[in-house]
Amino acid sequence: MSHLNRKVSNVDVLVLGGGAAGFAAALAARRNGCSVTLIESQNCIGGSRTATGVDTFYGFYTPGDSPRRIVGGIPWEVANRLVEVNGCFERPNTYGAGTGITYDVEKLKVIYESMLIEAGVTLLYHTYASVVEMEDGTIKGVAIANKGGLTTIYAKYYIDATGDGDIAARAGAPFELGSPEELQSLTTIFFMANVDVDKAKMTSHKALAKLMKEANQSGQYNLPREDGSWHATPNPGVIQTNMVRVTGVDATDPFALTMAEIEGRKQTQEYVRFLNNCVPGYENAFLVSTSQHIGVRETRRIRGAYTLTEEDVVQGAKFDDAIACCGAPVEDHYAGSGTRWAYVQGDGVYHIPFRSLVPQKVSNLLVAGRCLSATHGAQASARNSAQCMAMGQAVGTASALACKTNSNISELDIFQLKNLLLEQGVIL
Incomplete structure (x- = not known):
């Protein structure tokens, strides 16, 4: 029997993209x-x-001297599972963005898979x-390509968790995509081993940036970003590093993305050479790995029933259709050598509205993750991992509710959805 064009028609929900948002969306839909x-x-x-090597969850806590946990539900369940296997620890963010949960990437892979398979x-x-x-205006099916050839999967509801809004775009939903110069930069994460971590910590973040500037001025190094950060991991002597900056890239362009991968690895080698030669504690360290694929912060942002703005973020806006809380600051990795920060005022928390996950012009599609309906500045806050998982849980639950009531997404009772989320431990 040929596997080409094999049709599968008995799926209620098809989730496209298995990142943090897609994971939570699939799990929530199945559990419901x-x-x-x-x-x-x-x-x-x-x-x-x-896969990208970002080994820290941010967004669970508000920044500041009196942090509050503002995300529960499935995301917090993941964090607790990491604790159970001694696979994480909490630490402050280098730039004051709040407490992060740093974890063992390989353990998280297994936890994510286990939770999905168990369900x-x-x-x-x-x-x-x-x-x-x-x-x-309705998605009837999605053709997928893999080793089995081409397969068409038919579902009642679809969730775009691709990060890039690929499915929404192909379905004809309107979206925003800035020029390559406007989009946030890309980063290749890399890990180093045999680092004297205690010795490395003696060089402050400010001192590290100064060393980078001096290295560039010497003419012996080419470091595009005179900034960046590193942190210890759960594994002794192993550190994760976020320094590479690849700018001017539209990551929905496969040719540009390919060149970005090449440039990211090239920059990695230069930063490793700099760390080995110029920073105490790295004298005998070596590169263990680069990320499976380059980290992309921003591409398409869909146009939803509501567009979250940077003003909403900074002013701590609240919405009746809130499905998640966020206290993370705007973290805009613009094309220059620095990063722009803007913090949430008031009580330090704003809401992500369900309407920002509902694309225009497609009746049976929801999105979750960094492709939500938001301005450039708002997306630079809402894209944090805890919020992406929270968005996923919301749209997965919404899809299940729509299945039970056989209704269009736009017809959902938002208060019924919020009650379901609250019953599942979500904090609103």
């Missing part, structure tokens, strides 16, 4: 009674949290969505 298939282009669940979610790795079949 739907049959769910989750497809992912990489070989693991977690996206930027695993009965069908997983497909090494799989891309290629064509979206539309009819009168």
Whole structure:
């Protein structure tokens, strides 16, 4: 029997993209009674949290001297599972963005998979969505491509958790995409081992930036970003480093993305050479690995029923259709050598509204993650991992509610959805 064009028609919810948002979306939809298939282009669940090497969850806590946990539900369940396997620890952010939960990437991969498999979610790795079949503003099916060839999956509801809004764009939903010069920069995360961590900590963040500037001025190094950070991991002598900066890239352009991957690895070698030669504690350190794929902070932002703005973020806006809380500051990695920060005022918390996850012009599609309906500045806050998982839980639960009531997304009772989320431990 040929596997080409094989049709699967008995899926309630199809989740496209298995990053932090897609994971939570698939799990929530399944736990609420739907049959769910989750497809992912990489070989693991977690996206930027695993394959990209970003080994810290941010967004669980508000910044400042009196941090408050503002995210619960599935995201907090993940954090607790990491604690159970001695796979994480809490630490302050280098720039004052609040407490982060740094974890062992390999342990998180297994936890994500275990939770999905325990719930009965069908997983497909090494799989891309290629064509979206539309009819009168409704997605009828999505053709996927993998080692089995081309397969069309038919579902009642679809969740775009691709990060880039690929499915929403192919379905005809309107979106915003800035010029390459306007988009946030890309970063190749890298890990080093045999670092004398205690000795390395003696060089402050300010002193490290000064050393970078001096290295560039000497003419012996080419460090595009005279900033960046590193931190210890749960593994002795191993550190994670966020210094690489690749700018002017539209990561929805496969040719530009390919060149960005090449440039990111090239920069990594230069930063490793700098650390080895110029920073105490790195004298005998060596590069262990670079991220499975380059980290992308921003591409398409869909136009939803509501667009979250930077003013909403900074002013701590509250909404009746809130599905998640966020206290993370705007963290805009613009094309220059620095990063722009803007903090939430008032009580330090704003709401992410459900309407920002509902694309225009497509009746059975929801989005979750960094492609939400938000301005450039607002997205630079809402894209944190705890919020992406919270968005995923919200849209997964919403899809299940729509399945039970056989209704369009726009017809959902938002208060019924919020009550369901509260019952599942979500903090609103």
